[in-house]
Structure formats: structure tokens, C-alpha cells
Amino acid sequence: MFELLGIPPQVLMGQLLIGLINGSFYAVLSLGLAVIFGLLNIINFTHGAQYMMGAFVAWMLLNYVGIGYWPALILAPVVVGAIGIALERVMISRLYKLDHLYGLLLTFGLALIIQGLFRNYYGVSGLPYAIPPALQGGQNLGFMFLPNYRGWVIVASVIVCFGTWFMIEKTRLGAYLRAATENPELVGAFGINVPRMITLTYGFGVGLAAFAGVLAAPIYSVNPNMGADLIIVVFAVVVIGGMGSIMGAILTGFGLGIIEGLTRVFYPEGSAVVIFVIMAIVLMIKPEGLFGNTA
């Protein structure tokens, strides 16, 4: 039985699997961010708060309306996506003609407002949300005990990510969207309602964040701060993957989750900073990101 740097392979496999689970969250979140940036050129700093809202809506659905996890997986993204659309229509759309900076500052301000409001009403302690009965328990994989729910997280994330990628890269709707980003006037001349497409795309990106939030609710406590520190990590993932690349965001999300997991084994204190080190290195060598194209 060989040992890699003093760690037995079973432990390593377990950590890799855990890293993959975390990577799922990074992937879904950075996918939403990449969709919004790649197609709309908005740096959506509110993404972390929208992730948090997704978790909260799931909690509210359960505690105020009695709607459980499975419907919440669809409902929460729809609700939060609708809020996102409202934000886009009212505020964000006014900034399209300006520098990226203003979109960033606006969404940063929105994130502060949303987080502050939730903090006021719900405190910071974290609200409990139970794992749905169908997914409780786990499988003994030999090298580790994998909770069913965590396995589900990986499966759900892969499905959603692949589905989104397919839709954007391979369908006609996706083609319209990509065309509209490159040349809105021309596409508009073809009779396609470009502003509406942009709005719906933003809503979709936000919905992805909320979906990640619902996935997170049962395993990370539902609290107003859950998005705050996550957002800069997700940004780093998107930058590393390439800001406009959908596949880049997905692969980098999973990949970085695994790298973070490995760091937790060999140098646990550094697990919070390893992503930034990688980002700095990537930006130095290939600034468009690993999968990005020079704009």
C-alpha cells in the first residue's frame, strides 16, 4: 500500500471526493457568474447574496408554506430569478453603456443591502434545514462513507452544468444569445427582442446561484453570511477559468474544488488562500484564463 507524502490512498480518495463535492458548488456558482459576464458583460457581485437567497427561500418555503425540498429545487431558483430580473430591469440595465466598474459597484451595493436586510431579520446563527428523507443515510464506499445527499449534490451539479452548457453552445436559443452579445443591433434587426433575452439570461444566471443555494441548505447552515466569503472565491474561479467561457467555469469549478480538498490534507490552514495563489499565477501567465479567448 503506497502512501503519497505520508497520506494513505484511502484518505486521499476520500478527500478528493469531498473536494469534488465542494467543486460542484463552485462549478454551479461560477457557471451562473460566467453566463452573466460572458453574455451580458456584467460583473454580478450580488451572486453570493442570490445564492444565500436561494437557500433562504427554500427554508421559507418549508417553514412558512410547508413546501419541501424537491419542489423548492425548482421554485426557489424561479423566485430568486424573478427578483433578479426585477433588479436587472430597474437598475442594472441602466449601466450597460458604462464601464464594467459601475456594474460591479452597483451589484456590490445590492449585495450589501440584501445581506444586511437578512442579517437584521434572521440573525447570523444559521437556520436549520433538514436533509430530505429520500437522501438521508449514505453508502459505505470502502475508503469512506459517502452521505447520499453529498453524492446527489455532485449528480445534480453535473446535470445542471452540462445542461446549461448544452443549451448555450448547442441550441438555437443559445446561438441567438451568443450572437446578441456580439452584435446586439444586428440581432435586434432580425426581430429578436434583445433586451428581453438579456433580462431572461440574467434571471437564469441568478437562478443558477439560487439553485446552488438550495443544494447547500441542508448541509451548510442557512445564514445571511453564507454568500459573502464565497463570492470572491467564485470570482477567482471564473477568472481562472476564463471570464467568458462556460465550459471553463464548469471545469475550473470542479478542478479547484479538488485542489482545495487536497490542500486541506497537506496544508489545511492554506486551503482558504490556495485559490488566490492559483489565480495570481494564471493571471500572470494566461490572463484570459485557462479556457478563455482573448477578447
Next chain:
Amino acid sequence: MSDTQTPKAALPAMTHTVGMPRHQKIIFILLLAVLIALPFMVYPVFAMKVLCFALFACAFNLLLGFGGLLSFGHAAYFGMASYVCAHAAKVWGLTPELAILLGTATAAVLGLVIGSLAIRRQGIYFAMVTLAFAQMVYFFALQAQFTGGEDGIQSVPRRDLFGMFPMRDDLTFYFVVLAITFGGILFIYRITHSPFGQVLKSIRENEPRAISLGYHVNRYKLMVFVLSATFAGLAGATKAQVFHLASLTDVHWTMSGEVVLMTLLGGMGTVLGPIVGAVVVVTMQNYLAYLGAWVTVIQGCIFVVGVLLFREGIIGVLSRILKRPL
């Protein structure tokens, strides 16, 4: 930042490279008068906090408003200088002016290192590089022994200035801080209203053209980056002596966000803007602290309203109304 919303009124001021326009001289004198009277009207420690952050915001504005470079990691220079100054005063027994000098020098070196790597990239990528390095600095501050991790460096003594003048009294020290920060702000003004500042402006407005005119654009960018980091460090080091403390809050990315808020609120690219922005934000945090999390909400609202309606910031709007550069 090629299509930035700079107030048109800012342009005339830039043509004055000899001496300060009269109205700005008056403003500065008035400001000085107010600042001298300030500690007798409010709690001196609060006044000193305002001064330090005003300098920090001015330093940041140097980079953003005049250089056109958005840095997401300015807290790194502010905070590291604060730590080094605190350590120098507490453990090495240095007097305030030496400790502050040492802190500022640290920030300058850090600015040189990070800046030389960051300026290789443009726009949002530049910003992300600065963020990445700021996070690494935060991590360093968290792990290193001398910074004290979560505790920070506490009970930092305020020794006698130049070894001769006792500084324990907050009121006395206020005037030292005033000299430092006001001097710093004037120096920044001098930098921006000079041939160097002119070149910076041209780089900000149209970099390819500046290059075609033969300017070593990267050198100018690096220079302004280092200057900005240095003055941010001066603010941070001074703050460590004011509060007898250096902590992780000073290197956290939310501190970087706050200085952006101050500059945006006050008015990017204006002279007085950052000062006004700092005053508003610090005052708000202090007097509205009893509102708890509502302060975050209010700050967020200011960001939103500021970006949507008052992109020029308070001073920018004022400047436009008065048709004079402020």
C-alpha cells in the same frame, strides 16, 4: 476606464501646473481651519480616524480617479503598514515618527512588488490580480506570528515624538496626525497637478495614444501605483498609533471595499471628493453604530444610489454646479 464619467469641470484644473488656482487655495485654507478647530468640537480620536481615512481615500483616488486603475486590494498596504508600525512601536520601541516611517516604507515596497506584477494586466484582470495578492497578504497576516492573528497587535504604545515631545494626550497627538495627513493630501495634490499628473491623465483617457507619443506607460502606472500604496501605508501606520492597535480588519477585503465606497461617494477624480467621502462614511459608521446591521444596508444603498444617479459623487455634483474643479 476609457469611457469614465469624469466631470468635465475637472479638465480646466489640469491645465494649471503652476500654483494652485485661487479658489482651491481658499478651500484648502478653510479646510485647514476647520480641521484645527475640529478636536475641540468632537472626540479627538474620532477626528483622527477621519483624518487617516481621508488620507487613505485620497491615496486610493490617486490610483483610481487620476490613474484610472481600480485596485481591489488596497487594504493590503493600509493594513501591512499598520502592522509593521505597531510592531515597531511595541516590540522595537521606536518613536512614532520612526514607526510610521517604517510602516510607510513597508507599504511602498509591497506596492512595488504587487504593482509590478499587476500592471502587466488591464482592466478587470488588473483588479483581480490586486485582489489575489491582497488575499495572500491577508492570509500572511492571519498566519504570521508577529501580527497576532485574530488578536491583532494590541496595546501599542505611543512614545515621545522625536524622543522629546510626549504624545500620550490625544489632543496633542491630533495635531501631529493633522500635519501628517494634511501634508500627505497636499503632496497628492501636487502629484496630480504636475506634468506627471498630466501624463497619467493622458494614459487614463487614451492609453494607445500615450504609448504612440512615446511615453513608457507601464513605468508611469507603476509609479502611481507605488505612490498610492505608499500614502495608503502612511494612513495605515498613523492609524495604528492613533488606536494603539493593528488588526485583521485592516487587511480584510471589506476594508478595500470601504475605501472604494468613500471615493465613489465623494467623487472619483476630484481633489476634495475622497475627503468628503471619508468623512461621511466614518461618521456614519460611528454615529449609526447603534443601528447594527442597518449600517451595512445604508452603505449598500449609498453604493446603489451613487452608481445610478450620482456617479460623480458629492463633490463631483458640486463641482458641476459651481463649474469649478474641486
Next chain:
Amino acid sequence: MIKRMALMTVAASALAAAPALATDVKLGVLNDQSGVYADLSGQGSVVAARMAVEDFDAAGKGINVEIISADHQNKPDIASNIARQWYDQDGVDVILDVPTSSTALAVADVTAEFEKIFINSGAATSDLTRANCQPTTIHWTYDTASLANGTGKAVTEAGGDTWFFLTADYAFGHALERDTTAVVEANGGQVLGSVAHPFPGTDFSSFLLQAQASGAKVIGLANAGADTVNSIKQAAEFGIVQAGQKLAGLLLFINNVHSLGTQTAQGLQMTTAFYWDMNDDTRAFSERFKEEVGAVPSMVQAGVYAGTLHYLKAVEAVGENDPAAIVAKMKEMETDDPLFGKGYIRKDGRVIHDMYLMEVKTPDESTGEWDLLKLVSTISGEDAFLPMEDGGCAFALAD
């Protein structure tokens, strides 16, 4: 004893008879009102302080008490500045509560600088009465040493002789790990290893897996608040307890147990200085407290009540607002209140009272929302806290 009582009665009646000589004191409750410790301190502590003033009948005894409060957001710089402003500008005489070890250390130093009084109830670090002790600091409720002596000792003696620590990577976590390691080893146990997680953390699965791989019988959670709650929840998810390892939550508050629920937390052992259901006195207080705050008091909030009460007794005895004399009086007088029972304050500021080793009830045993713990054993104050001679507090050991 009787003489002291007589003096106090005379003083009390003298004060009552001459209202013109009333003493004014201002108390500042400085704690976390919006963050991770808001439940166990927060507004509840302000209520506790107020209840102490009312129960003592301060007004009737000629002591005018004003209570203010502020949120330090668990940041030492904010705490330090508020403390400084309170002492310098706002005429505050005593600062109460202050959870979060780093903020407590900052406030202790500022209090010493201004020669006021600091009655800490919320912070864990034993350094408040050791390396960072100050003549003006009184450390009520609990500290890392007593937690280690409670849970650490009990679990080791019960057969948990190999440990692995999951530690919050900051001063408090390391202090707790250090103190518990000492106790485990002193009782014949062995520490197989430890892993430090970033503070605050969200996902502990990776660290828990490492703990599992170590094969230690006990996984010591050297963290607090949300970190502990999440560690326990995720350990349950990964079947760690089912697989045979025991979890030792080294710092748990009643509010954490409440959010975990008995289903997840059953069997967990914890050391506490106060539990609402201990006796009639604690029950009476807790009912009143619960009506106002909506939850039973945590040991931190109980400590604020007891500390305020003892302070007011000392003020009454001294007769005027003289901080040094009041602190001396507090250390001279025995502590006696309905919540902590009898105890005393040591020269280094450490309050000595009984600590309780408790266990979380199973869902079947629990009959109400807050009926969560059962008493395993009582640890006397002398046994729980570190002896003063071993503490290294300079001024206390000086003579």
C-alpha cells in the same frame, strides 16, 4: 461574617437615609449583537444586567445605575475603540460581558489604562487571568482551562484515551487545544494529532475525514459557536459517531444545543457554569428571562447578571464610586447569587465557582423545547480552574 453583614446593613441604611449622597454608576454592556454570538450574549446580556439592577433594588439603596450597550461585532479594534470612548468621553465605569477572546484582551488592557472595571462574562481565554491579567479585570463564568478540566478530564477518564483535535485556527482555538491536551495527557491519554480549520469555517467534511482516519477514540472540537454546530452536524452526516468515534464539544452553549436538536446532539458531553434547570432559583430567574428574551439564559448572560449583582453589592459596601476600592471589595466579599451559588474572586481576578459536566438528553428523555441537558457531575471550583500559582499572573503572584 456577621460584622460584614452589619456594616453593609449600616451602609445600606445610611445610604437609604441620605438620598442626597446617592452614587451614580454607569455600566456598559459590550458584546456581539448581530454576529455568531448574538444569541448567547447580545441583547440578552443587557436584559440580564438590568434584571440584576432591579433585583438588587439599586434605586432604593441610593445607587443610580445607567446601562448602555454596544455591538463590538467580534472585532478587537471596534471593541477597543468603543471601550476607549466609553471610558474617556462617556463616563462609563464598568464594562460587562465582552465575548470573543481577542476583543476581551483588548478591552482588558484599555480598562487597565483608564483604571476602571472590567467584568468579563463571555470570553473563553484563560489568559485574561494569566499572561494578560490586569488588576482591573474580573473574569466570571468560564475559561478554557475549566472547559478542559471538565469535558477533557471526564471524557478521558471514561475511556476516551486517544484524541484528535479539530481546531479553529485562531487564538481561542489554539488555547483550548493547548489546555485540553494538557489535561488529556495528565490523565493518561494521548493526542494523536490535530488539524486547524480556517475560522470561521463552513465545510468540515475534509477535516472530519482526517479525524476519522486518525483512528482516535475521541474527536475534540476546539472551536465554538457556528463552527461547533456545523462540525457536529456534518459529523452526523458522515456517520462518524455511528462508526464508533466520540465527539467532544469543548465549548458549547445551550443555544447551540438548541439549534442542533437532541436527535443530532444526543450523548454529547459539555461543561457549563450555569444551566437554567438546575434548581428552583435558576428556574425562577430563567422563567423571567425567557419571558423577555424568548430563550433561556446562556451561562454568559447568567454571568452578566451575577457579575452586576456582585458589583452593586460592592458599590453599596464602599459607598462611593471608587473603582480600585470597589474591585478590592469584590475580591474581599464572597460571591453569592441565585444563579451560581457561592463562590469567591481570586486575587488574579478569576471567579471561582462550581462547574457542571452535562450531557445532552436523548429525544425520548427531553420533555420540552429547552429541556436539553442532564447533569453528569459537579466539579468544584478549586478543581475546575487552574491554580493561581500555575497561572503566571505577575501582579497576583508578586506578594
